[in-house]
Amino acid sequence: MENSALLTCHCGAVEINLILPNGIEHVERCSCSMCSRKYAVFACVDLKNLEVIKGKNKLKEYTFHTHTSKHWFCSICGIHTHHHARNTPTQYVVNLACLEGIKIENYADAPWFDGREHPKDLINEQLEKEGTSHKS
Numbered sequence: 001m002e003n004s005a006l007l008t009c010h011c012g013a014v015e016i017n018l019i020l021p022n023g024i025e026h027v028e029r030c031s032c033s034m035c036s037r038k039y040a041v042f043a044c045v046d047l048k049n050l051e052v053i054k055g056k057n058k059l060k061e062y063t064f065h066t067h068t069s070k071h072w073f074c075s076i077c078g079i080h081t082h083h084h085a086r087n088t089p090t091q092y093v094v095n096l097a098c099l100e101g102i103k104i105e106n107y108a109d110a111p112w113f114d115g116r117e118h119p120k121d122l123i124n125e126q127l128e129k130e131g132t133s134h135k136s
Helices: 119-135
Strands: 004-008 015-019 042-046 050-054 059-062 070-074 080-084 091-095
Touching (some): 004 080
Antiparallel strands (some): 004 015, 015 050, 042 091, 059 070, 080 091
16 A cells, blocks of 8 residues: 655645655655755655645745746746656655645655755766857
8 A cells, every 4th residue: 555645835836746755755854956945854655656736826936046946836826846856857856844744854854965066967067168168
């Protein structure tokens, strides 16, 4: 039997069903310009294991920098529920604090992903340098 969990925004306008076959996995924080301002703790779920069951029309999308990551927020209460990160294209990243029944304080020591020095940015910078050096 698969584990399921309900993720909600603060006002209840958005409800998302999660299937968590192995429970909560891949817990971390991110230091990018967006996530560090939220100071949220995240976990990953496969794309097929997330379904918006209420309030899809209440979710607003936000992108920045490369516009690859898509972040969703409730348009009523402003809570960030989940995003589709560029470094995990087969998964959504969910805001653990939005899971019903979770004690977010239990995740205070979650490890940090270095989003300020994002691996994909570093690779692109290196490719640009190599491209420039090959042109010279």
